[in-house]
Amino acid sequence: MKIKQISVFLENRKGRLYEICSLLGEAGINIRALTIAETETFGVLRMVVDKPAQAAELFRKHHVTVNQTDVVAVEVPDTPGGLANVLKILSDQNVNVEYMYGFVKKFSEKALLVFRFDDPARAHQVLMAAGVTVIGEKDITGL
């Protein structure tokens, strides 16, 4: 169960993040999770939204460089060592995490994290086999 992440290329300039977010807001698209990675001159905004296909279409229409990637959303117990346990499972199976970030809103006693793997299909298998809850696209839309 993979979900779609939307990534957007951003130049580091004032007001740009606002412009991107307000595009989504005006279109009634909700951001569920987001993170920004940056260098001196540019940044990449990555997010999980409730309507990824619509969001990608919207960005293209506004000449924003966009890309869709498969990511895995995982439920992690919100207790000390919760994340470490999940990471151990992945590490033991040699699954490489490219990057990860958390959801904006907490909707249960568990924390929801987004993982970007170099091989999402295999990561998914490993997590399922270890009994970790992986969240699907439908669950996200309904949040």
Next chain:
Amino acid sequence: MIWNEAIETMPLEDLKNLQSERLVKLVRYIYERCPVYKQKLDKAGVSPGDIQGIEDITKLPFTTKLDMRDHYPYGLFSRPQSDLVEIHVSSGTTGNPTLVGYTRDDLKLWGDVMARVLCCAGAKPGDFVQNAYGYGLFTGGLGFHYGALEMGLTIIPASSGQTKRQLKIMQDFKPRILACTPSYCLYMAEEAKELGLDPRQGSWKIGIFGAEPWSEPMRNEIEQAWDMLATDVYGLSEIIGPGVSQECTYKDGLHLFSDVFYPEIIDPDSGVPVPEGSNGELVITTLTKQAIPLLRYRTRDIVSMTSQPCRCGRTSPRTSKIKGRTDDMIIVRGINVFPSQIEHVLLGIEGIHPHYQLVIDRKAHKLDEVEIMVEVDEKIFSDEIKRMSALEQKIRKEIEAILSIGVSVKLVEPKTIQRSEGKAKRVVDKRSI
């Protein structure tokens, strides 16, 4: 002092006869020795017998940078490689660089015209010359070297860069003459001040600056910064390197050594000569070169020319400073840069055609900087920063390898680069020169 007084002050009528005699000989020489030129002349319907004097020069076809590229490496040579004693290479528009070569006599010619340059700028026997043009494949360094050698001056072959050492050399040996690019001279003034030196107390009293375009305001800035006379030298590797023309101490146009490099000023579109004093493209025929003599070479530099004799006594025609280019070439730190070179690199990297723009700026510390902005489209965009950074590095390294100067690359959002009538503007030159 005039180096080659007999030639440089020759009455115009005698000069014309000399040019006529040399052109007739040259056309025959090229026709017999260079199959590519023979074909070119045959195609234009001109035989050596049609050229009776210098006024017949307009019957000859032009030679262009494209000819240099298409016949790389030796196609335009009139001598075999074994007759060459030296070659120099400069960057071409795309793909092949430009190769030029010299016979022993060609090097003697180069030494002679460069000695004329040095004298024209005010050099005297016994002078010390600090040569801060790059030694190597670039013609600047060795051209000045041969001229100073011919004149018997003392040469400090400092080559380009290593500014602190340049300043130390100046302080220790007190050379009166400096040869380098004008922007480097200004850069050294800044550096000197930072080191606590007063440039106006420096030993350089005459500067011979070229290899890039510069203006009167820049001349004033240099002269005031260093308390020196700043003169302009012109040349291009296809013709000989530096040594085509040089300003005298009156700084009223560049004396073009027309006994060996015959100039014409033409309308770049029609190819027809323009009236004296009007702007046009400088076209040069190398009247006496042996290895790679060129007929009516289109320099793509826009100048105006006057044949009025100068107060200094030289009778050669004088051109203005370069007023522009007929192509999109830009010169950065003495290096020729064509936007097509950048395009070539970008196409090679991703197999796509991203939009790009070169921004050239001369920052506070006076050295030209090149920034290449590349628009990021979906094909090259990745959510992983390390891939984007790797792409940025790769573009930078490949462009630096082609241009041999440092550049910076900036990834920008689509539609960032200005487009006029749908066509992207490839070069933004912010230098105030």
